[in-house]
Amino acid sequence: MQFLSDNTASVHPKLWDAMRGADAPDAPYDGDAVSKQLDAAFGNLFGRECRVLWVATGTAANCLALSSMVQPHGGVVCHREAHIEMDEGGAPGFYLHGAKLMLAEGEGAKLTPGAIRAVIDPIRDDVHQVQPHAISITQASEYGRSYRPEEIAAIATLAKERGLGLHMDGARFANACAFLGGSAAEAASRSAGEVDALSFGFVKNGGMSAEAIVFFDTALADVAYYRRKRAGHLQSKGRYLAAQLLAMLDGDLWLENARSANNAAQEVASVAADRLIHPVEANEIFLRCTPAERAALRAKNFDFYDWGADAARLVTAWNTPQEHAVALSKAIASL
Amino acid sequence: MQFLSDNTASVHPKLWDAMRGADAPDAPYDGDAVSKQLDAAFGNLFGRECRVLWVATGTAANCLALSSMVQPHGGVVCHREAHIEMDEGGAPGFYLHGAKLMLAEGEGAKLTPGAIRAVIDPIRDDVHQVQPHAISITQASEYGRSYRPEEIAAIATLAKERGLGLHMDGARFANACAFLGGSAAEAASRSAGEVDALSFGFVKNGGMSAEAIVFFDTALADVAYYRRKRAGHLQSKGRYLAAQLLAMLDGDLWLENARSANNAAQEVASVAADRLIHPVEANEIFLRCTPAERAALRAKNFDFYDWGADAARLVTAWNTPQEHAVALSKAIASL
Amino acid sequence: MQFLSDNTASVHPKLWDAMRGADAPDAPYDGDAVSKQLDAAFGNLFGRECRVLWVATGTAANCLALSSMVQPHGGVVCHREAHIEMDEGGAPGFYLHGAKLMLAEGEGAKLTPGAIRAVIDPIRDDVHQVQPHAISITQASEYGRSYRPEEIAAIATLAKERGLGLHMDGARFANACAFLGGSAAEAASRSAGEVDALSFGFVKNGGMSAEAIVFFDTALADVAYYRRKRAGHLQSKGRYLAAQLLAMLDGDLWLENARSANNAAQEVASVAADRLIHPVEANEIFLRCTPAERAALRAKNFDFYDWGADAARLVTAWNTPQEHAVALSKAIASL
Amino acid sequence: MQFLSDNTASVHPKLWDAMRGADAPDAPYDGDAVSKQLDAAFGNLFGRECRVLWVATGTAANCLALSSMVQPHGGVVCHREAHIEMDEGGAPGFYLHGAKLMLAEGEGAKLTPGAIRAVIDPIRDDVHQVQPHAISITQASEYGRSYRPEEIAAIATLAKERGLGLHMDGARFANACAFLGGSAAEAASRSAGEVDALSFGFVKNGGMSAEAIVFFDTALADVAYYRRKRAGHLQSKGRYLAAQLLAMLDGDLWLENARSANNAAQEVASVAADRLIHPVEANEIFLRCTPAERAALRAKNFDFYDWGADAARLVTAWNTPQEHAVALSKAIASL
Structure with a gap:
């Protein structure tokens, strides 16, 4: 995903x-x-x-x-x-x-x-x-x-x-x-x-x-x-x-697409408040996340960028499926 | 055209x-x-x-x-x-x-x-x-x-x-x-x-x-x-x-498209040998053509650029319809 | 010179x-x-x-x-x-x-x-x-x-x-x-x-x-x-x-210096009216001059640039000695 | 000075x-x-x-x-x-x-x-x-x-x-x-x-x-x-x-001139070791120096640049007179 x-x-x-x-x-x-x-x-x-x-x-x-x-x-x-x-x-x-x-x-x-x-x-x-x-x-x-x-x-x-x-x-x-x-x-x-x-x-x-x-x-x-x-x-x-x-x-x-991306980001952010490096005010999520945690997420088939040694950047798009966002939320919650 | x-x-x-x-x-x-x-x-x-x-x-x-x-x-x-x-x-x-x-x-x-x-x-x-x-x-x-x-x-x-x-x-x-x-x-x-x-x-x-x-x-x-x-x-x-x-x-x-454009250009050139300023070796035709002649062509619905005072530039494309090229040939021949 | x-x-x-x-x-x-x-x-x-x-x-x-x-x-x-x-x-x-x-x-x-x-x-x-x-x-x-x-x-x-x-x-x-x-x-x-x-x-x-x-x-x-x-x-x-x-x-x-250079140029130009490629309106002289003539001038110790095959450019300066200009005039006149 | x-x-x-x-x-x-x-x-x-x-x-x-x-x-x-x-x-x-x-x-x-x-x-x-x-x-x-x-x-x-x-x-x-x-x-x-x-x-x-x-x-x-x-x-x-x-x-x-400038700088630096922001390894001296102290130096006719709020930059040259360097040393020592 x-x-x-x-x-x-x-x-x-x-x-x-x-x-x-x-x-x-x-x-x-x-x-x-x-x-x-x-x-x-x-x-x-x-x-x-x-x-x-x-x-x-x-x-x-x-x-x-x-x-x-x-x-x-x-x-x-x-x-x-x-x-x-x-x-x-x-x-x-x-x-x-x-x-x-x-x-x-x-x-x-x-x-x-x-x-x-x-x-x-x-x-x-x-x-x-x-x-x-x-x-x-x-x-x-x-x-x-x-x-x-x-x-x-x-x-x-x-x-x-x-x-x-x-x-x-x-x-x-x-x-x-x-x-x-x-x-x-x-x-x-x-x-x-x-x-x-x-x-x-x-x-x-x-x-x-x-x-x-x-x-x-x-x-x-x-x-x-x-x-x-x-x-x-x-x-x-x-x-x-x-x-x-x-x-x-x-x-x-343009606004509909952006809302869609933002909503997906909020879906993810909502479960990760304590990990957020920055408030989520658009469609990017910067998460505190150890290498092991990142590996765990990737093992569940999530693709994203590392952001330095202890963080990950996740970006949602206009067509990020709702179920992917939900799945990601759950995966993060379960770390 | x-x-x-x-x-x-x-x-x-x-x-x-x-x-x-x-x-x-x-x-x-x-x-x-x-x-x-x-x-x-x-x-x-x-x-x-x-x-x-x-x-x-x-x-x-x-x-x-x-x-x-x-x-x-x-x-x-x-x-x-x-x-x-x-x-x-x-x-x-x-x-x-x-x-x-x-x-x-x-x-x-x-x-x-x-x-x-x-x-x-x-x-x-x-x-x-x-x-x-x-x-x-x-x-x-x-x-x-x-x-x-x-x-x-x-x-x-x-x-x-x-x-x-x-x-x-x-x-x-x-x-x-x-x-x-x-x-x-x-x-x-x-x-x-x-x-x-x-x-x-x-x-x-x-x-x-x-x-x-x-x-x-x-x-x-x-x-x-x-x-x-x-x-x-x-x-x-x-x-x-x-x-x-x-x-x-x-x-x-790419070659098929180019041949198609070139053929259309040759169709036109073939009737206008005495008017050609340059031999037609691709898909552009430069014709000697008075203002009155250009007006006549435009009256028949042909679009093209003037090329200085006494010439016209006509360019064919990959999808120039054969009938347009034929029509242009006839129109030039009848000038 | x-x-x-x-x-x-x-x-x-x-x-x-x-x-x-x-x-x-x-x-x-x-x-x-x-x-x-x-x-x-x-x-x-x-x-x-x-x-x-x-x-x-x-x-x-x-x-x-x-x-x-x-x-x-x-x-x-x-x-x-x-x-x-x-x-x-x-x-x-x-x-x-x-x-x-x-x-x-x-x-x-x-x-x-x-x-x-x-x-x-x-x-x-x-x-x-x-x-x-x-x-x-x-x-x-x-x-x-x-x-x-x-x-x-x-x-x-x-x-x-x-x-x-x-x-x-x-x-x-x-x-x-x-x-x-x-x-x-x-x-x-x-x-x-x-x-x-x-x-x-x-x-x-x-x-x-x-x-x-x-x-x-x-x-x-x-x-x-x-x-x-x-x-x-x-x-x-x-x-x-x-x-x-x-x-x-x-x-x-500045003007005194320029006049001095111009005067030297006019001294030269005055004897070479029929050779001038351009009227002399400053301190540069462009002379029609064959290669042999240029060699003759150089043999008399005049330094200047060739200007293409059949001409020479001579430039006077604020401190061109009057005797050099006169000598050059004579040399040109005697070509 | x-x-x-x-x-x-x-x-x-x-x-x-x-x-x-x-x-x-x-x-x-x-x-x-x-x-x-x-x-x-x-x-x-x-x-x-x-x-x-x-x-x-x-x-x-x-x-x-x-x-x-x-x-x-x-x-x-x-x-x-x-x-x-x-x-x-x-x-x-x-x-x-x-x-x-x-x-x-x-x-x-x-x-x-x-x-x-x-x-x-x-x-x-x-x-x-x-x-x-x-x-x-x-x-x-x-x-x-x-x-x-x-x-x-x-x-x-x-x-x-x-x-x-x-x-x-x-x-x-x-x-x-x-x-x-x-x-x-x-x-x-x-x-x-x-x-x-x-x-x-x-x-x-x-x-x-x-x-x-x-x-x-x-x-x-x-x-x-x-x-x-x-x-x-x-x-x-x-x-x-x-x-x-x-x-x-x-x-x-070039070396003689530089030595001369450096010597003048060392003359000054020698009395101001506790004020030096940087070791003096050429001809520039950066001194900790309050605004009042700088004013005092200027009152004695020394020209130099302020370096931020609490420092001065003094530069010597190849021809800085020895007596100026000595005078400056004394002035600094007496601050």
């Missing part, structure tokens, strides 16, 4: 249908009828104007978004364990032409205004030190923690005061929205409203190959449009990516 | 089946069972060892291949009208970190050893001038011309003499192979055998989102593996790309 | 004095008392506000200036034979992070609005083609031709219309000013007034290691300040560079 | 003489007679073959050296407080095209094999994480600590085992050599012998504008030759830089 990652889950049937439905030839790149609906569809979801670019990966989404805010001689404040720092193979250095990631601390891989200030306040305002140009936060965080709207607002306020761009890596934005509750649109709108650009992830949530970069500061999209092509990310048959995104928004499928 | 480009054609049904067939979760990125078959499958096709990376676009394929051969302070000799110079939004400058494209002349957008020498021989061997590190040729060329194996061999010999890498942009490599005839594998192997890396295009030939970078100099692949991730082109569900490629190779579907 | 280049001439004695005069310790980088006088001194010369950065080379000056106007995904229109294209070892590709040089034609290596439009008008306004961000002209040109103020104004007008930055490579700006006549400040001011940034060269004019980047669009200097440090061009003992620049401005030494 | 930094000290009179002595025109760039002596002169000093490039700044020296060892997708292990990380305005990101600095801990800003392994061992050997390509150490360190030859040898061994380049930032290499004692050549040779490239600093040691990049792995110099020009650091009158370097080597002036 698969708890390794949500990034290999099957594609949702509605997305297959949507892609097949877009199979007739149309204008290439993003000139097709489907791509043209994205701005409005996401604008409707967030309740405000936005411009939307599809790309195939979260790394491309993050780095293109940041490249619209950060000059080559600037820096990006992010968490020490942020995906852009740890797991993107140096893509920010490439896309930002050598700009610097400035690493901040923070519980649960979340930033706070204080943690950000601890990084940027000591920077001398001279040419010998790289100056920050933007902040990047991750919703939900690398440890599956969700920023509350007021937490984001506080960071956004700091960003504005300091003249910094604000980017949100939302590889699991859907899971955060599902966790935060309220209507999907409200939750999303409130939490994203103050960021300049959001990498809105769909691949981990039942998509095949489409992520959305949502620019709330629409002027930034002008730069990203050119940079996407320059990075080889402007696919000629973009309608198949756009179709995935529209299908995800349609009837809030 | 659609003769605008092959880059928007529908996806071949066998590829849809292959993608659906790969829908079960597997290892992420290129660790899945399908991706692991690529080296062998392409090795079999070309009759020699090779290493193969999937990417989503031809621009990424070209630039990643070149980035494995060209240092940031070097240059790439290519045709003045090559895709990397004209239509990739500056991607080579990005991927090669500022290396320079060195533009050569050549009929039909094809290079010759003489044309290459005309560019590189005048370069002083000092640090004030950018030194060439590689040559890039396009098979079939921007004007739908196919290099004969001996033409490629002559360029490859020059490249070796000068210590330059040799890259082939094969966005329409299938069409060139189909035109050159012989068995598909032979033709491909003979023409590609001396290049270091080939961008083998499938998207224009019935694919959805998968191109192959085929490294015949397998050491170069080591660099490209890192660079692909760094460029945000390592999709987490890579199995859907690999599945497209395998389905294309299976039963030589 | 030395007519190879002005770029190896001795340092003017007044500059040695000025550097020695700056020898006492002062604040590092550009915080010293001498550096702080530059904005005002150049502002006084040009009769308008400007911000001035010293750097050690013309290549650094050109590329830092351009990097303040051109984004990595943009391009710079310059002459096909411009120094930035031909002789800077790919520095623009490095400093501009892969931006593209767009090569225009033009007699005497000078651009015209028409030549610039011939390059930029065919560029499709889409993401597939690199868009121009700036124009770079060279005063005096690579062939020693000087732009008249109205020629620059016409280019500046075009630049403004199209939203492009305008950079002037003034490696031999002094020689152009001296040729154009009028008071130095007036001539300079009129010709430089419409450019955004000027690389004002001093090394070829009797300096040791100091060039000035003069920003008339002072906002651009903010970027260049950071980029200079980032490029390793912020010398810690910058006062020795600033001292060179101030000494050059003092009493219009 | 000046204890702010050694980077603003006057130029040594012998260097003025040497520069004046090189004033006659010679071949441009590094083709002159003086530049051509550098490889042999440094080879003689180090007792082994090397290739030497002059540049104007330590930042350029460090980054050009590293750019010859590190690909854009790689990383450089350095100390968290290394100059390349803290004080070079992001130059490594620029010169290395986005490669990553990987920050290690270590007392006195020195690295150890253990500290390096703590950084590189956890890096997964996959494309998602940046792989190290080189190590950079600083001799003397940012805190004026000198690596002993055996310490360097241990790091060099690790570098070789892991296939990593080894660079030494020797902005104060002379001071380290002077501290380590033995004959200058021996000490330098032993400590530098295992590094691939050394940035050998002279500007802080009585130079004006010349640093040397010394390549012991001479193949690396091939890349750096092109990169120096590409970075705008190939001055046309390079003979004035080469002359400074030769004058420094002549009669071991």
Whole structure:
């Protein structure tokens, strides 16, 4: 039973249908009828104007978004364990032409205004030190923690005061929205409203190959449009990516999928409160777990990653079967 | 009737089946069972060892291949009208970190050893001038011309003499192979055998989102593996790309599709010999054609691009209906 | 007798004095008392506000200036034979992070609005083609031709219309000013007034290691300040560079030196009117000259560069002895 | 009395003489007679073959050296407080095209094999994480600590085992050599012998504008030759830089100057043993010192930098007058 990652889950049937439905030839790149609906569809979801670019990966989404805010001689404040720092193979250095990631601390891989200030306040305002140009936060965080709207607002306020761009890596934005509750649109709108650009992830949530970069500061999209092509990310048959995104928004499928994954995670978490390293606020579970215990779980056919010597990371997906989650719960309870 | 480009054609049904067939979760990125078959499958096709990376676009394929051969302070000799110079939004400058494209002349957008020498021989061997590190040729060329194996061999010999890498942009490599005839594998192997890396295009030939970078100099692949991730082109569900490629190779579907497109182009060309600006050696037709004639064709519902003031470009695709090609032939004949 | 280049001439004695005069310790980088006088001194010369950065080379000056106007995904229109294209070892590709040089034609290596439009008008306004961000002209040109103020104004007008930055490579700006006549400040001011940034060269004019980047669009200097440090061009003992620049401005030494070089060039040109490939409008002479004639000149101890098969380039410097120029004139006359 | 930094000290009179002595025109760039002596002169000093490039700044020296060892997708292990990380305005990101600095801990800003392994061992050997390509150490360190030859040898061994380049930032290499004692050549040779490239600093040691990049792995110099020009650091009158370097080597002036600075530092340190934050192993003194004490020193006309809230950094130079050092000692003793 698969708890390794949500990034290999099957594609949702509605997305297959949507892609097949877009199979007739149309204008290439993003000139097709489907791509043209994205701005409005996401604008409707967030309740405000936005411009939307599809790309195939979260790394491309993050780095293109940041490249619209950060000059080559600037820096990006992010968490020490942020995906852009740890797991993107140096893509920010490439896309930002050598700009610097400035690493901040923070519980649960979340930033706070204080943690950000601890990084940027000591920077001398001279040419010998790289100056920050933007902040990047991750919703939900690398440890599956969700920023509350007021937490984001506080960071956004700091960003504005300091003249910094604000980017949100939302590889699991859907899971955060599902966790935060309220209507999907409200939750999303409130939490994203103050960021300049959001990498809105769909691949981990039942998509095949489409992520959305949502620019709330629409002027930034002008730069990203050119940079996407320059990075080889402007696919000629973009309608198949756009179709995935529209299908995800349609009837809030994205939220339904995320709720499903989150519920499975809560099912597991509910029996393991004393083992949780982080509160489960999305679809990732970090469990204290000895090597022997991990071996026991694997013997029962559960797949997951070790997380250092004494922990395990378990991730649920949109299609994690309820019975797998239940089985995992029982297995953990019986350790 | 659609003769605008092959880059928007529908996806071949066998590829849809292959993608659906790969829908079960597997290892992420290129660790899945399908991706692991690529080296062998392409090795079999070309009759020699090779290493193969999937990417989503031809621009990424070209630039990643070149980035494995060209240092940031070097240059790439290519045709003045090559895709990397004209239509990739500056991607080579990005991927090669500022290396320079060195533009050569050549009929039909094809290079010759003489044309290459005309560019590189005048370069002083000092640090004030950018030194060439590689040559890039396009098979079939921007004007739908196919290099004969001996033409490629002559360029490859020059490249070796000068210590330059040799890259082939094969966005329409299938069409060139189909035109050159012989068995598909032979033709491909003979023409590609001396290049270091080939961008083998499938998207224009019935694919959805998968191109192959085929490294015949397998050491170069080591660099490209890192660079692909760094460029945000390592999709987490890579199995859907690999599945497209395998389905294309299976039963030589790639060649069948290309023959189909080429045949449609020949159908049109056969009636328009006196109008052809370039011999038709793939699936592109460049016709001398007045504005009035173009209007007449469009009035009959044919879609295509103007090519300057007095010409039209018409492109056929794997699924161009025979009756459309016939109808176009008649319409041209009656101009 | 030395007519190879002005770029190896001795340092003017007044500059040695000025550097020695700056020898006492002062604040590092550009915080010293001498550096702080530059904005005002150049502002006084040009009769308008400007911000001035010293750097050690013309290549650094050109590329830092351009990097303040051109984004990595943009391009710079310059002459096909411009120094930035031909002789800077790919520095623009490095400093501009892969931006593209767009090569225009033009007699005497000078651009015209028409030549610039011939390059930029065919560029499709889409993401597939690199868009121009700036124009770079060279005063005096690579062939020693000087732009008249109205020629620059016409280019500046075009630049403004199209939203492009305008950079002037003034490696031999002094020689152009001296040729154009009028008071130095007036001539300079009129010709430089419409450019955004000027690389004002001093090394070829009797300096040791100091060039000035003069920003008339002072906002651009903010970027260049950071980029200079980032490029390793912020010398810690910058006062020795600033001292060179101030000494050059003092009493219009720069103009005196340039006049001296220009006069020597005119001395030579006056006897060789029928051999001149380009009018002599600065301190460079391009002579039609057979190999045998060149050998004859060299036999008389004149050093110079061949310029292709049938020409020679002769360059005079601030300290070319009058008798050398006369001797060369006679030698040419007697060919 | 000046204890702010050694980077603003006057130029040594012998260097003025040497520069004046090189004033006659010679071949441009590094083709002159003086530049051509550098490889042999440094080879003689180090007792082994090397290739030497002059540049104007330590930042350029460090980054050009590293750019010859590190690909854009790689990383450089350095100390968290290394100059390349803290004080070079992001130059490594620029010169290395986005490669990553990987920050290690270590007392006195020195690295150890253990500290390096703590950084590189956890890096997964996959494309998602940046792989190290080189190590950079600083001799003397940012805190004026000198690596002993055996310490360097241990790091060099690790570098070789892991296939990593080894660079030494020797902005104060002379001071380290002077501290380590033995004959200058021996000490330098032993400590530098295992590094691939050394940035050998002279500007802080009585130079004006010349640093040397010394390549012991001479193949690396091939890349750096092109990169120096590409970075705008190939001055046309390079003979004035080469002359400074030769004058420094002549009669071991570099060592004499460094000893002088070190002696002044020891004079001060000798009275302040209980206040020293770091042992004084070069020409920098880090003193525990309250704000009131610092004010008292400044009232006596001593200039220096605060180092955080409770410390001061005092730096001596080649020409720090003995009486200033004595006066400072007394002032500190009387605090």
